[in-house]
Amino acid sequence: MIAATVGSAVGLGNIWRFPAVAQANGGGAFLIIYIGCVILLGIPVMLAEFSIGRAGKSDAIGSMKSLGAGKGWRSFGGLSIMAAYLILSFYMVVVGWTVEYLWESITGELYANVGPDMKSTFAGHMKEYISDTWTPMVATVIMIVINIGVLLGGVQKGIERLSNWLMPVLFVLLVVFCIRALSFEKALEGYTFFLRPDWSVVTSGTFISALGQAFFSLSLGMGVLVTYSSYFPGDTNLTKTAVTVSLLDLLVAVMMGLIIFPAVMSFGLNGEGIEGATLVFVTLPEVFMQMHGTQIWSILFFLLLAVAALTSTISVAEVAVACIRDRFKVSRLKAVLIVMLPLFVISPICSLSQGALSGVTIFGLSIFNFLDTLATNVLLPVVSIGLCIWLGWFAPKGLLSDQLSNAGSLKTRLALPIRFIIRWIAPLLILTVFICGFL
């Protein structure tokens, strides 16, 4: 189960979203704030979710119900599933891009016409691809179909086992790329950007971005970990698990920074238009070009990334499916269709918002970015505040300490500080960051 938890956590969040958010927030200072968020808030909130799940033995709503939470509190559970669902809708689009890049790596098309004029650079290629109406949409739809196939075919276990093998390979691959990046011409400039804090660029928005990214990447506030932990055996050391999962997830994100920023500086990619969603897709092919066997590295990487992303989408979809089955007592087939069919509308709209619908904005954001911001920077923090307050103040007495200590059989010095963080620091700090972020 721990491997499955890592599988849900490590995904496009670390590899695609983290470098983009780090870049948008000015690098070094963001990294420090991000690490702070993971350790001070991410690990305790993860433990809160684990405790609720293992004690309540169900999904987010069901667990809270069986632990005696009233309707109001349970709505946070509902909100978490909604957040997960919104994330799933635009995440599918990026999984589609990943699979397209895998395909173009296999056919060699991605590297066939690389040249100096804009259209044949990777940036030009990516821009043209995502703003096209049909190709990215078809890739997105194919990914939704594959997800449905996995959910209905009952092959999740197989995918999980596969990913247990492939995740370490992905990890090794990232280490190789980190080493290669060391000798890029302007590597030092890249490291300086990513590692040296420049506090002058920090605003209240930096904090909310770091917090949202930490929760997104650790799959927190989505109800995913509540559900996963309901399968944890009684003797799992929750604290150790949370620390391991969080640090591994953090490590993958940091490694991505150590690859992307040296490349961005060395290949002159810090110009306009490749920030954000396209950053990784433009930068990594440049890195592969610097390596013998470009195509092989590229195929391997995008394949592993696709598997990592698939374990994440399946984990979210499964939670929503379990929740629908539980609430409405319908068959698995019906539940899968209820969850997945709406994605055939929402995800293509997200895909189109990079091209044909890019003129449609909500609060000045494209539909894709609006859903991302709403789910990541609003819903995830709100859900986490709710869960922490409920668990810290209103849940049955002793629930948290029992879960952290496995009913007294584990001695952990961290139990007290964790309880304090869940009761006081997490709700107050997240609330402050949240309010300041929107002032």
Ligand code: PHE
């Ligand atoms: N933690 C996941 C990641 O980093 C986020 C996620 C999980 C997104 C599940 C969607 C579904 O990619």
